[in-house]
Amino acid sequence: MRGCGCTPHPCIPTGVSRFQDWFLMASQRSRPLPGYHGPPTYGSLLLLLVEKVCQPGRKPQRLDENVVLYQEWELDACVDAALLEASMDRVNELPFTYQQLRIFKCKLDQLYPLGYPESLIGHLGYFFLEMTPEDIHKWNVTSLQVVKSLLIISKGREMDEQVAMLVKRYVAGGGHLDPDTVQDLATFLPIYVCSLSPELLGHVQESVIWKIMPQHLVGCSLQQKDALYLKARQAFQHLNGSEYLLKIQPYLDRASTEDLRDLIGRNLTVNVTTLKLLQPAAVKPLTVLEMQRLLGPNLPELKAETGASPIREWIISKPQSDLDKLGLGIQGGIPNGYLDLHIPD
Template sequence: ASAAIKRYVGLGNALNATALDAIGTRYVCLLNATELEAIDPPSLRLVSLDPSACSQETKNILYKKAKEAFYGQHHLPAYYELVVPYLGGAPAADLKALSKDNVNMNMSTFVTLRRDSLMSLTPAEVQGLLGLNLPELAQWQYRSPVREWIRVQKQSELDKLRIGLTGGTQEGYINLITPRFPPLSSAPLGTMARAFHLLPALLLSLLMMSILS
């Protein structure tokens, strides 16, 4: 099937709704970037794909295609439901915009967001995304990726969510690093011992020279 898809795209054919429906999610995840770019964006309005098991690169490309496909409806409440299967490839800027639209994102979608996008969200933006589902965030605070997100947030901002999140950074916190000092000498212990043994004789010689002079 993969070889057939490559031949189909190689002939200059766009991956329309009929082709995508025949391919299915399983084989869409096997397409390379060039083949994914051959997807005709409007075709995503007619098929149902679940790219959650695809690579991050595939998710990123499919999200851009979906955003283009549904852009005409981006001001409508239904827009979120149309793009939600593809949000695993959404950049931070788009998630920040969605946080203002009362989308009530569920946690199963939130934890599969692109990692770099999720980590750049503020507590207020996460609250905007999750909406009524915000209390569920507390149930994930000790699990990845929520645990990592909490660690880079100010605790004072997390406290404003009033759901009991802990583990954020404290105001004025200083990360102390214990310095490592180099060894006093890299000389072998035997050499150092002999040097200390000869020290009295050396001092005596210097004293005699001082008296005779």
């Protein structure tokens, strides 16, 4: 029988020198090894190490308190993965150690190398806490009830990445979260936000918006960013100038012209790096004076980025005479005496 092989048994060594040490320790035990009579010999210990076979009468037909007393190598050798799958309720009820649970997980991983079926996922219970994001990535979850039950189990247990992957797999399979479930997600780090539809993002609590970091927005669509930007403006509207800018900055790539003018009206300035993230359609209508006020002390940085969007689009839409007033030597504006005839797309 092939052992689980997830991690070496803590009582069975993996090297020759360690095996010799283990033999000296084991040879002093008064109780015979399972399946052997008399004190352990070097040969019997080596055979046990190599074979790890289940001894007669030790293969359980059901999970009960006796199995809890099995040594880890016995669990590996004697407990069948199909029995575990059929007995997940007992796995959660009985006081198995973390090491024993890892052996059980390894057996189930071997039974389902391509990912657990939903029939098993729905019965994992607290065994879900043993899962990694990589495990969950293999799953096909279609039941909202399963998602909800696993969210309840995960609360307060540092399962943010696992929960994010669970939501991602559910949505990727065509599942639709409801507003109540979105509310339940509020207790986890918002790694999951890019998995929610723009409509559901409207139900996200403001407390979640406060926890969002720039890296959490990577992978969001423009529609998702639009929804999050509206939520962020609402959540941060009562902050003072510098605090507001700090919190709203990750969302500014979805700001409108009026939003930028609002920043100008609040005497808030951005650097050219942030300017380059803005939508050309939002930046282009700004006057030269408004651009000067938006950049503030960062205005000299504009000269080195005249070829970057949206700065390029802004420059070619402005009279050269207005650009000259900046004193930066920026060229490319509308020559004096010409009109900018804007033709709608």
